[in-house]
Amino acid sequence: MMTERIPARTIEARVEGVYWAPRGTFVSEPLDALKLTYEGIPGDRHSGLYRESGPREPWYPRGTPMRNERQLSVLSAEENAEVATAMGIPELKPEWIGGNLLLSGVPELSALPPRTLLWFPSGAAVRIDGDNGPCKKSGASIASNIPGRPDLELGFVQAAKYKRGLLGWVEREGEVRAGDIVKIRIWSQVLYTA
């Protein structure tokens, strides 16, 4: 039995910032624009058509070659602010947790469904694989920026549950600029409960 089907709709968001993390780094850096190719952000630590499986895919032997569905980390300014409040810190910078796109204007961004499409003014498009899970590595990165708060390493994992943003891959190549208005296509939804 299925729940009632929710129709598709399109909403809009603003790109508050774009960031990349060159290979060898974890923290990302702001740019004016990101060039997106089918590999993601060229030179970024998460770029590539393929990647090796890691601790997030315990069902594959570590290091198994697989298609890379985690090219981009999409964050919400509103969720980051909520997470900062929950952790008792003044701000959560998207760079600290390796974000690539910071959006505003989408309530509960992390709950957007898999397959959602982001359409940018340049023609670039990103397809959402789904929500990201908060990890201790990001928590440690935050802690390293807030003196005297080693608790943030684990605290982030708790505070950012279901608020860690989205992951996606490039469907159509192009550019994304800070200040862009992005159209977000949410497909028809139904819960699978059969």
Added chain:
Amino acid sequence: MMTERIPARTIEARVEGVYWAPRGTFVSEPLDALKLTYEGIPGDRHSGLYRESGPREPWYPRGTPMRNERQLSVLSAEENAEVATAMGIPELKPEWIGGNLLLSGVPELSALPPRTLLWFPSGAAVRIDGDNGPCKKSGASIASNIPGRPDLELGFVQAAKYKRGLLGWVEREGEVRAGDIVKIRIWSQVLYTA
């Protein structure tokens, strides 16, 4: 506001048959096994890391290069039987509608959510993009196999709504054989209603 979150679970299905459609054809042919690469089924009409946009993507100019998320058509034996009954025909062969994998044992297969993973015994894995939409081309293919029923061209589009199976792409390379038991990982679900 979100609906209640449904936890992740893993179910199983049986691969009743595997099929391919060499380039230049529409109808698929049964094989004993399919070799899956990152391009899909090598030589198949839907293979490729990239494809050109078509009538299913009216938001892109026709022929726009894009990542190919429609490498494989995954069908349900049970749904096909329901659709056949609704159309008043004895059988709906997966070949007629260009299926690549025919599964049995999954109720309402077409409602499985985007991001669902199919794990095959060889190690091959397919990630589901989402449900397919029935088209007149498939309906015409069915009609060409059932004398005196030109109504099936449009009849299929109506009868197969939300029963047209799933589309997906190869996450991990390997082989899929008729008779395989496939594990199906359904991730945690929540409806986005914000």
